[in-house]
Amino acid sequence: MMHEPSPRSWLNKFRVAAGGVLWAIRTQVSFKVQWLVAIAVAALAAWLGVSQLEGCLLALCITIVLSAEAFNTALEHLARAITREQNEEIRRALDVAAGAVLIAAMGAALVGAAIFVNRLIG
Numbered sequence: 001m002m003h004e005p006s007p008r009s010w011l012n013k014f015r016v017a018a019g020g021v022l023w024a025i026r027t028q029v030s031f032k033v034q035w036l037v038a039i040a041v042a043a044l045a046a047w048l049g050v051s052q053l054e055g056c057l058l059a060l061c062i063t064i065v066l067s068a069e070a071f072n073t074a075l076e077h078l079a080r081a082i083t084r085e086q087n088e089e090i091r092r093a094l095d096v097a098a099g100a101v102l103i104a105a106m107g108a109a110l111v112g113a114a115i116f117v118n119r120l121i122g
Contacts, residue, residue, distance in 0.1 A: 024073055030101075034069045038062040041112060048119040058115065061108035068104040072097040 008016070024031040045058050075097045079090045 021070070024070060028069075028073050031066075031069050031073060034066055034105075038066065044116060048116065050115060050119065054115045057111055061104075061111050065101070065104045065108050068101045072101050 025035055026032075041058055041062060045055055050058065072094075076094060079094055082090065
């Protein structure tokens with residue numbers, strides 16, 4: 001029987017969300033790698049002195065990739081909570097979620113390349 005969760009304060013909601021992010025960073029290799037790449041991109045952007053607009057574009061790309069990775073991780077855990085048996089529909093959903101991360105990462109790489117190559121060559 002499902003019951004309605006008790007209302008939480010905004011501060012508590014942020015704590016819970018931050019806890020989820022920290023858990024993902026500590027326990028999920030893919031999420032950890034994405035964070036390390038994000039830190040490297042931010043460091044390179046600072047070193048190259050990218051413009052405010054370029055920095056915003058890079059930050060947006062980082063946010064999109066990390067969000068996609070978080071949703072993918074959440075779906076993987078939800079699928080395991082539903083069943084550990086082979087299920088074609090769940091497998092397909094997880095493949096599509098992983099594909100979403102790939103699409104986001106490829107788009108971010110293109111934006112990063114356009115910004116960084118221009119800075120390094122020009």
